[in-house]
């Protein structure tokens with residue numbers, strides 16, 4: 001498809017704003033992972049996670065031309081990030097990378113984050129392709145990174161040491177960590193501001 005799960009009601013496509021346009025020629029093909037694994041709760045479409053959307057007819061979306069706004073707006077990050085190889089299409093590796101937002105959250109790290117979701121088995125997290133992609137997101141140091149399986153998600157980055165430094169940079173004894181925490185925090189807040197999230 002091309003979206004849901006995020007609670008973002010705006011027209012901003014966060015994938016474009018942060019990672020740029022689609023990788024040329026990279027199409028969904030036979031993949032329907034987002035039409036299965038995402039929880040969609042919008043005025044024009046409601047479906048639970050881990051359930052194929054009733055509009056999907058095996059060969060694709062039966063209402064593609066008139067599909068809901070949420071579906072038009074959403075894409076997984078495999079379609080945007082060239083360094084995730086072709087083999088990383090979600091239906092091939094069982095992991096789906098995406099950007100989500102939860103502006104209702106009281107946790108700063110959930111306002112805008114990357115999540116990688118294992119769709120069938122936790123073992124999919126052990127794929128070196130997945131590890132390299134996650135390392136790339138951590139090195140970019142742009143957003144927080146979470147992983148999710150079976151409805152449970154946990155924060156991978158910033159880790160607990162950096163979270164402590166972000167919360168209290170002046171009290172952090174490791175000056176390099178304090179500097180990195182300040183830098184990440186400032187950049188993150190700037191992204192949230194630029195995108196009108198906070």
Ligand code: SF4
Pocket residue numbers: 001002034035045053054055056060061062063064067068071
């Ligand atoms: S409406 Fe179409 S694009 Fe949206 S989830 Fe259903 S099958 Fe996928």
Ligand code: SF4
Pocket residue numbers: 001002027028029031032033034035074075076077078079089090091096
């Ligand atoms: S998960 Fe990605 S590749 Fe698969 S159908 Fe959705 S947008 Fe396309």
